Amino acid sequence: xxxxxxxxxxxxxxxxxxxxxxxxxxxxxxxxxxxxxxxxxxxxxxxxxxxxxxxxxxxxxxxxxxxxxxxxxxxxxxxxxxxxxxxxxxxxxxxxxxxxxxxxxxxxxxxxxxxxxxxxxxxxxxxxxxxxxxxxxxxxxxxxx
Amino acid sequence: xxxxxxxxxxxxxxxxxxxxxxxxxxxxxxxxxxxxxxxxxxxxxxxxxxxxxxxxxxxxxxxxxxxxxxxxxxxxxxxxxxxxxxxxxxxxxxxxxxxxxxxxxxxxxxxxxxxxxxxxxxxxxxxxxxx
Numbered sequence: 001x002x003x004x005x006x007x008x009x010x011x012x013x014x015x016x017x018x019x020x021x022x023x024x025x026x027x028x029x030x031x032x033x034x035x036x037x038x039x040x041x042x043x044x045x046x047x048x049x050x051x052x053x054x055x056x057x058x059x060x061x062x063x064x065x066x067x068x069x070x071x072x073x074x075x076x077x078x079x080x081x082x083x084x085x086x087x088x089x090x091x092x093x094x095x096x097x098x099x100x101x102x103x104x105x106x107x108x109x110x111x112x113x114x115x116x117x118x119x120x121x122x123x124x125x126x127x128x129x130x131x132x133x134x135x136x137x138x139x140x141x142x143x144x145x
Numbered sequence: 146x147x148x149x150x151x152x153x154x155x156x157x158x159x160x161x162x163x164x165x166x167x168x169x170x171x172x173x174x175x176x177x178x179x180x181x182x183x184x185x186x187x188x189x190x191x192x193x194x195x196x197x198x199x200x201x202x203x204x205x206x207x208x209x210x211x212x213x214x215x216x217x218x219x220x221x222x223x224x225x226x227x228x229x230x231x232x233x234x235x236x237x238x239x240x241x242x243x244x245x246x247x248x249x250x251x252x253x254x255x256x257x258x259x260x261x262x263x264x265x266x267x268x269x270x271x272x273x274x275x276x
Contacts, residue, residue, distance in 0.1 A: 049230060060167075117238075118237035118239075119237075122237065
C-alpha cells in the first residue's frame with residue numbers, strides 16, 4: 001500500500017460527524033456539515049468555505065469512483081491550535097498511480113484527474129493512502145487562523 | 146431543488162438560492178438552454194451569490210451552460226462569486242476561462258446591454274434627422 005504524506009498527522013479527537021457518501025445529495029450534506037463544524041469552532045467564514053470545498057471534491061471522488069464511502073469530520077486540538085480534520089474513505093478500486101494523481105490537476109482542456117493537488121492547496125495537511133483493490137483514504141486538516 | 150428563472154425582457158435571470166446538488170445543476174443547465182430558445186433570449190445571468198461552494202463540478206457545469214447558450218446565440222454572465230469562493234476556485238485551478246463574469250447583477254445587466262446589437266433609442270438623446 002502506497003502512502004503519501006505532506007506532513008505528520010496530528011491525533012484527532014473522536015469524530016464530530018460521519019456522513020455516508022453515496023449520492024450527490026450526500027456531497028452537499030457532507031460539505032454543509034463541515035461548514036457547520038468549522039463555524040462552531042470559530043473558524044473564519046472564508047476558511048469554512050475552503051474546508052467545505054475540499055470536502056465537496058473528496059466526496060465527489062467517492063461518488064464517481066467508489067460508489068459508496070464515508071466522510072469523517074473531527075475537531076483537532078494541538079496545544080492552542082484548533083483544526084478540523086476531514087477523512088474521506090472508501091472501499092473502491094483505489095488510485096492506480098498516486099504519483100500521477102498528485103500531479104494531475106484541473107486543466108482548461110477539461111481533463112480533471114481527481115483534483116487532489118487542488119485539495120492539498122486548500123488545506124494545511126494532506127495525506128493519501130490508496131491501492132487498487134484496497135480502497136482509498138484521504139485525510140486533510142485545516143488549522144484555524 | 147429548482148432554481149427560479151425570471152424573464153426580464155430579452156434576458157433570463159437565474160438566481161441560485163442555496164446549495165445545489167449535481168443533479169440540480171444539470172437540471173439548471175438543461176432548463177436554461179431550452180428557455181433561451183423558447184423565449185428567444187439574448188442574454189442569461191446566473192447569479193451565484195448564494196452558492197456556498199463552487200467546486201469542480203459546479204464550475205464545469207457553469208462553463209458548459211455558458212458555452213451551450215452561446216451556441217444558441219445568447220450571452221451568459223456569471224455574477225456574484227464571493228471572495229472566499231473565488232479564492233477556493235483559484236486554489237483548485239478553476240478559472241472559468243472563456244466565461245464572462247461580473248461582480249453583481251447590476252454589472253451583469255450593464256454588460257449584456259452593452260453587447261446588444263442593433264439600434265436603440267436612449268431617452269434624452271437627440272434624434273438625427275435624415276437628409
